[in-house]
Amino acid sequence: MARIGGDVGGTNTDIILETFSSDSVGAGTFRHKVPSTTQDQSIGVLQGVLEVCDKAGIQRSEVSTIVHGTTVATNISIEHNGxxxxxxxxxxxxxxxxxxxxxxxxxxxxxxxxxxxxxxxxxxxxxxxxxxxxxxxxxxxxxxxxxxxxxxxxxxxxxxxxxxxxxxxxxxxxxxxxxxxxxxxxxxxxxxxxxxxxxxxxxxxxxxxxxxTTAMNAYVGPKTSMYLNNLERQLKEHGIDADLRIIQSNGGLATVDSCCEKPVNILMSGPAGGVIGGSFFADLDAEKNIITVDIGGTSADISTLAEGDIKIMNPRDSYVAGHPVMVPMIDLITIGAGGGSIAYIDEAGGFQVGPRSAGSMPGPACYGRGGEEPTVTDANILLGRLDPDQMLGGDLKIDASLSHKAIKEKIADPLGMSVKDAALGIIKIVNNNMALAIRSNSVARGVDPREFMLMPFGGAGPVHGPALAEEVNAKGVIAPPAPGITSAAGLLTTSLQYEVTRSYLCELTSIRGNQFEVLQSLLKDLDDEATNKLIKDGVEPSHIRLTRFAECRYHGQGFELRAEIPDGELSSDSIQQVIENFHRQHDTDYGYRYDEAEVELVTLRVVGESASRILEWKELAPAEGNSLEEAFMYERETTFDAGQTLITPRYDRSKLMRGHVISGPALIMQDDSTSLVPPGWSASVSRFGNLMISKSS
The missing domain is CATH 3.40.50 (Rossmann fold)
Incomplete structure (x- = not known):
């Protein structure tokens, strides 16, 4: 049997397949990429699923579950075509x-x-x-x-x-x-x-x-439902009778029927998988404080995880395409910065990069698909940070001369600078844009990046990681074992999940009369509703876990924060615990608390989930004195941020073992991404294959 995770990005659709009977590293995982088909995402998803089955040598009937991250609903809201x-x-x-x-x-x-x-x-x-x-x-x-x-x-x-x-x-x-x-x-x-x-x-x-929120649900609903039902039908027509699950904005999974009924819950489906995947790979090596930076072809999605907790955005901050959408979403920031981000000179003569993207068609100029505008990928190719003959393991044909031509004609000549300086400028501008977004998701919220590791992934992530870490003063960089498919891998590490709510205003500090009985009754109704949704999806009652929250505020405040409700029957002690949980959360978010103030309940929320099988990722074999010679590939010139061009060795990441240490300058190559180790930095290989990149002491 096997499971497949499929995540649609702006440029590529990333696919990961896990078999359940392999003893190899990665628990029998197979990775694959295909170009995203923006006109109909299901075409690329279906192609990727069929091709990865062939790559793994399994029958299509062996696939039991497909977990999908999609931007269909997001694109409808952004493009105003609902x-x-x-x-x-x-x-x-x-x-x-x-x-x-x-x-x-x-x-x-x-x-x-x-x-x-x-x-x-x-x-x-x-x-x-x-x-x-x-x-x-x-x-x-x-x-x-x-x-x-x-x-x-x-x-x-x-x-x-x-x-x-x-x-x-x-x-x-x-x-x-x-x-x-x-x-x-x-x-x-x-x-x-x-x-x-x-x-x-x-x-x-x-x-x-x-x-x-309801209007947005109806606005994206018909097209989203048509897409999901069409994808499910096409899979069955091609012999894949698997359970199709969709990742929601809160990181939980839902069925196709549920997402067709409430597509508003999958508006941030695409970015959610990346945060989940980043958390999974960091947790393998016990790294709890991380800032995930998912850099794909079109955008960069940034999220801060303190103590391993994936934070859910406060409903008051949840906006999609400028409209408030009051559904649970992972707290992240998305900006238009990726490998396909276009560099250009604006009307005032300013040097800009993004948010406009070349996407997958025509893509960067070097793809040779008709694109004539220079992109971040073109700059990395020209600077030798990406090797033309190694993109997607050599399967993606690249013409470096087209990168040179685009940067020279569109940027260097108009600004009177060298082509190399123009390429360095593209990289510096896009890195600065991402660094500003990272600070807004960390420093601006009271988080000190010096206590966090930066985890860049996506096809373009690890090549930008060290510069971003230096820009925001992060401790170092973690490049996950499979950067290009980290979002897809995250889809195979999360649970089936539903959230149900009910508003009920009362003062918790001085709860009185029949309010206690009303609260008890409402919580029971919500417990039953969440449980029934999961049972409807075929989950055994014994496999269901319920987490209850009270969304509270100080009397007179306009918005509320989540405070967990203890398990079991509601009691005066559990009410006091809710109040204390709220005070603690308020202190965490705002830096102060009012222990004597009245705490008001606004909304009850119950999260019902059923744990899914977690992606198995086995340890690497120890190096035990084995040198790096076997992993060494070749040397080429590479230009780094300070402008120096150095002969830089390339290493095959698939041949690295636990404990290997690579001193910069170096490029570590793999099919789905390239990791950059600048001069003065070093990369060590962890137990589970994470690259821990930091400044040499």
Whole structure:
């Protein structure tokens, strides 16, 4: 039997296959890359899956599970090509999606863009008010739902050709009846429509964020559902009757059916796998404090993990394409910096790199696919940091003369500088862009990078690692064993997971009356809901783990933080523990706590998960006196950041053993990436094949 992880990037689709019966290093793992097919990601995924099966020499029927990381939903939101959405909302609140929170994205600019107004998820003419009203705090009905108005609105949507509809009523998190009944009526009138209620997508308070999240769900839903169902069908048609799982933005896995119902949960599916994979490989060698930098062809995704914890972003900070999306996401930053990032001279004569990317087609100029603009990859080729005849193990044909031509014509000649200096400039600019993003995800949040190892991966990661580590003062660099497929490997190390929420406001410090019983009842309902979702996916009840959180704030604050709720029955002691957990989390995030202040509960959240089989990665054999001669390949000139060009040895990473130490300058080559060891640095090989690169003492 075998499992496959497939992660779609902007340039390449990375594939890893694990068999369950091998004694070789990597537990019988096989790695593969194919160009991403941006017009339809499933084409590249299917090609990669079929080819890696052939590479491993297994039958397609032996594949039991495929775990997929995709940017389909993300791309729809960024490219503004989602479905035309209709909305039913409470009379008098038609313009909530337009008004938002009156936040100014740039306080002192007169020319800023407001995405929720310039690119609305639901046009105003398609937002129809309905007579109904639920009242807080108990959810009692003040105005009954006018079912005829709902029916007439559905007919208008149908006449307008709208096939995606959301229902967002005021205070539906207290009483779902009106929303669910309105959905029934819409489906009676429009049986083929994609319809979702706000109480189904995010059952929590804050109308604007709830409506926006639901609108995003309907906006990306039809195309995302079509993609996932099409991929599942194509796999079966090619003899692969495997369970298809999708990684969600929070790092957990979900079924195709679940992701079709709530595609808003996979908006950050692509970057999530990288953080999980980076954490997995660092943990193998007991490194807990890491900053992951996933540098692919189009973007760089950055996340900070303290003490091995993958942090979930606060819902108030969760934005996709400028729209608030109140679903759990791994805390990361994405910038337009990758191997395919294009270098250019702007209208003011400034030297810029990114965020525009050459992607996989035409790709960097050196690919010979028609690209004429210089990219970061072209600069690395020209500087000798990537060898043209070794890209993807020699399978990717590279023409170094095209890199020279593009950099000379587009950058060097217009700026009156040498081609080498222009290439060095491209590298320095893109590294500086990434360093600024790393600081914003670490230093700006009170994290000292001097206590962290930088983990660069992705095809372009390790060649930039030392310069980035020096720029942000990190302890050193960890280049994982398979940098180019670390995100795909991460897909095989995570669990099936669902999160369910329910808003309930009460003062925890002075909880009184029947509030304790209400809390107990709500937690039980959430436990049952999370459990039932997993059982529906075929998980045995004994394999389910529930983690419960109270999202709390100090009385008078506008937003809340997660505080874990102890296992077992709710009691006065466990309430006190929740309060203490909140104080501790507040102190961690903000540097202070108010032990005497009232702590208010806002939302209960239960995370249900079922642990999956973890990717097995075996130890390397010890070097035990074996020299580096067997790993040595050849020497070539390489230009480093200070501008010096040195004869630099290349080593075959697959022939390195535990305990080997390589002094810089050196390049360590493998099929899916190249690791750079600058002069004055050294790289040691760890037990599990991580390269620990640091300045020589």
């Amino acid at each position: 479905a035309e959405v209709g909305m039913l909302t409470t009379k008098g609140f038609r313009d909530i999606l337009h008004i938002g929170r009156h936040k100014r994205p740039h306080n002192f600019s007169l020319h800023f863009d407001v995405p929720w107004q310039s690119n609305p998820l639901v046009k105003r003419r398609h937002r129809i008010p309905i007579s109904e009203r639920i009242l807080p705090p108990s959810g009692e009905v003040e105005v009954p739902l006018d079912e005829e108005e709902v029916r007439q609105a559905a007919r208008k949507f149908k006449d307008a050709g709208i096939k995606s509809v959301i229902v967002g009523f005021l205070f539906s998190f207290l009483n779902k009846d009106h929303e669910l009944r309105a959905k029934e009526i819409v489906l009676e009138e429009m049986p083929d429509a994609y319809v979702c209620c706000s109480c189904e997508v995010v059952d929590a308070m804050r109308e604007y964020e709830r409506f926006s």
